[in-house]
Structure formats: structure tokens, C-alpha cells
Amino acid sequence: MAVNKSSDASVGEKNKQNILQAAEKVFAQQGLKGSSVQQIADTAGLPKTNVLYYFKTKQSLYQAVLQQTLSLWNSRFDQASATDDPAETLAEYISEKIDMSRTHPLLSKIFAMEILNGGPNLDTYFNHKHVSWMQGRVAIIESWIEQQKITRVDPYYLLFTIWASTQHYADFSVQVTRLRGEKMKKVDFEEAKRTVIKLVLTGCGLTVPARYQNLQ
Known part of the structure; x- marks a missing residue:
């Protein structure tokens, strides 16, 4: 009897994604030290041996979750250049970051x-890659400043401000909910997106692109 390798691969990928989703929930609630492979297996509805088949250790599973986070955070800004329109590029980056806070809050947490x-589980490769990415984005913003496309601002503080004002909705969702008196719905995230885009872009002396002025 012929073995359907395509079907086996499909089942394997489905199991891996199921395990990663379960790991998100457990790591977000318990942290790395407070969680266990058994808890993740129970959340995934799989035997512990199945989890260890795909991920040899809890540490390797945690690393996979971190890598998934970074992959999902890849954005239009990764391919930005000095010739791009800073208003469009920054607005799209902010929009993507807030969308991620809405759709993948656990990964952000x-x-x-x-x-x-202290980032003990972020390896040397990640640190180098992250620093390299930051230096590249800073160079682009500095080029925009030199071309007088945007007001003179510190590129590092600009990026830190964008991260703080977008990831806040995931990392501090409990506080946001309690202060607002209700959980944020999609329409609320869209309003937050419009507000943050306006604050950041006007602070850089830019005009908000029309498509971000009246978000639905």
C-alpha cells in the first residue's frame, strides 16, 4: 500500500500549529519557568509524547514561539527605503503593529x-539581527530628515514611541479594558490606529494619508 506523504505532512503541520497555539496560551499565562510540557500538551489536547516528537524540549518550543512572533512582526517597514514617502510608510507600519496587537496579543505579551x-532566551543571532534591523531603519529616517521630508526627530525615540503606543494594547490589555470599562472591539482598535497615526505623523510634520483619516 502506498503511503500518502502529503497527507502525513499536512497532519504534522496541523499538529505543530496546534502545539504552538497551546504554547502561546500557557507561556503567556505562566511564563517560561512556570509552564511545563504537560500543561502545553493538555491545552493542545495531545499526549505529551506528541509534543516532544515535534519539539524536543520546552526550551525549543519556547524558542519556536519567539521566532513565530518575530516572523509575524515582519512588516512593510522592513523593505522601506530613503525614496519612500515617510507618511505612507510610517502610517502603514503603525497600522500593522496595532493590527498585530488585536490579532496576536499573546505573542506580544x-x-x-x-x-x-532581560532577554535571556534571545540568542546572539537574534541580538545581531535586531540591532542590524534597527540601524537600517534609523538610517532611513535620518535620510528622510536630510531630505527635509520630515521634521528633525531622534529616529530611536520615534521608533520606541511607535512600539510603545501600538504594543500597549496587547501588553496592557487588562489595564485598557478596566479603564475603558469594556474590552476593545475591532472598531475601537481602528479608532486607536487613527489616533496614533495622527499623533505620530503630525509630530513629524507629516500629513496623514487620506486612507487613514477616516478608518472604518
Whole structure:
């Protein structure tokens, strides 16, 4: 009897995604140290041996979740250049970041906890890659400033401000909910998106693109 390798691969990928989703929930609630492979297996509805088949250790599973976070955070800004329109580029970047806070809040929280703990599980490759990315974005913003496309601002503080004002909705969702008196719905995230885009762009002396002025 012929073995359907395509079907086996499909089942394997589905199991891996199921495990990663379960790991998101457990790591976000318990952190790396407070969680266990058994908890993740129970959340995924799979035997512990199945989890260890795809991810040999809890550490490797945690690393996979961190890598998934960084992959999802890839954005239009990654390919930005000095010739791009800064208003369009920054507005789209802010929009993507707030969308991520709405659709993948647990991944954002896990990454935030990792950073708050000093980033012990972020390897040398990540650190180098992250620094390289930052230097590239700073160079682009400095070029925009030299071309007088935007007001003179510190590129680092501009990016830190964007991260703080977009990831806040995921990392501090409990506070946001309690202060507002209700959970944010999609329409609320769209309003937050419009507000943050306006604040950042006007602070850089830019005009908000028409498509971001009246978000629905």
C-alpha cells in the first residue's frame, strides 16, 4: 500500500500549529519557568509524547514561539527605503503593529515578558539581527530628515514611541479594558490606529494619508 506523504505532512503541520497555539496560551499565562510540557500538551489536547516528537524540549518550543512572533512582526517597514514617502510608510507600519496587537496579543505579551526578564532566551543571532534591523531603519529616517521630508526627530525615540503606543494594547490589555470599562472591539482598535497615526505623523510634520483619516 502506498503511503500518502502529503497527507502525513499536512497532519504534522496541523499538529505543530496546534502545539504552538497551546504554547502561546500557557507561556503567556505562566511564563517560561512556570509552564511545563504537560500543561502545553493538555491545552493542545495531545499526549505529551506528541509534543516532544515535534519539539524536543520546552526550551525549543519556547524558542519556536519567539521566532513565530518575530516572523509575524515582519512588516512593510522592513523593505522601506530613503525614496519612500515617510507618511505612507510610517502610517502603514503603525497600522500593522496595532493590527498585530488585536490579532496576536499573546505573542506580544510573551515577547514583552522575555524583554522584561532581560532577554535571556534571545540568542546572539537574534541580538545581531535586531540591532542590524534597527540601524537600517534609523538610517532611513535620518535620510528622510536630510531630505527635509520630515521634521528633525531622534529616529530611536520615534521608533520606541511607535512600539510603545501600538504594543500597549496587547501588553496592557487588562489595564485598557478596566479603564475603558469594556474590552476593545475591532472598531475601537481602528479608532486607536487613527489616533496614533495622527499623533505620530503630525509630530513629524507629516500629513496623514487620506486612507487613514477616516478608518472604518
